[in-house]
Amino acid sequence: MDILLKTMRPTIIEGDYVFSSLPNGMNVQDLNVISYFREPEGISVVVLKTDADRLNLKYDFIASWITLTVHSSLEAVGLTAAFAKALADARISCNVIAAYYHDHIFVNKNDCEQAVEILENLSK
Numbered sequence: 001m002d003i004l005l006k007t008m009r010p011t012i013i014e015g016d017y018v019f020s021s022l023p024n025g026m027n028v029q030d031l032n033v034i035s036y037f038r039e040p041e042g043i044s045v046v047v048l049k050t051d052a053d054r055l056n057l058k059y060d061f062i063a064s065w066i067t068l069t070v071h072s073s074l075e076a077v078g079l080t081a082a083f084a085k086a087l088a089d090a091r092i093s094c095n096v097i098a099a100y101y102h103d104h105i106f107v108n109k110n111d112c113e114q115a116v117e118i119l120e121n122l123s124k
Contacts, residue, residue, distance in 0.1 A: 008068045008079075010119040016049040016109060018059035019095070031055060034065075035097050035104075046097070046106065063095070064112035066105045066119065079103065086118050 017034065021042045028036050034046040045057075052059055068083070080096055080103065087094045087107070092115050095106040107115045 008083075008119070008123050010105075010116045011067045011069050012112060012116060013065040013067055015065065017046055017063045017065050017106060018049050018052045018057070019061060019063070019106070020045055020047065020052055020057040020059045022057070026055075035099075062109045063106035064109050064115075066107065066112070066116060068103045068105065068119070083119060083122060086122055087115055090114060090118055092118070 021039075021044050022028070024042075028043060028045065031045070031047055031051050034048070036043055036045045038044075047057070049059075049062055051057075080098070083103075083105070084094055084096065087105075092107055092111045094115070097104045097106070105115070105119075
């Protein structure tokens with residue numbers, strides 16, 4: 001895990017992102033979805049705020065998207081815990097999506113710069 005921490009480079013993906021749940025009858029194909037997950041209550045999506053506004057989707061949280069540009073194995077132990085703890089110690093909430101190649105962290109838009117600074121310090 002130390003090698004992963006030392007080689008991770010947080011990269012901000014431009015834009016404002018929101019988490020929402022699709023209303024009945026709307027499919028993920030109806031919009032430009034960043035990520036989605038089927039839950040018993042409906043399909044949760046991450047989309048650009050502009051798309052959510054255009055489609056009148058409800059959301060409560062406007063996020064910035066930070067990608068950790070290190071190829072992290074889905075079996076790696078401790079990476080998520082390490083950066084989540086560092087962010088939590090600074091009272092920054094993070095919503096993590098572990099994809100095949102990278103971890104993607106969504107933080108409150110107002111906390112983005114501080115979150116990147118914390119993540120960069122972890123790699124030193």
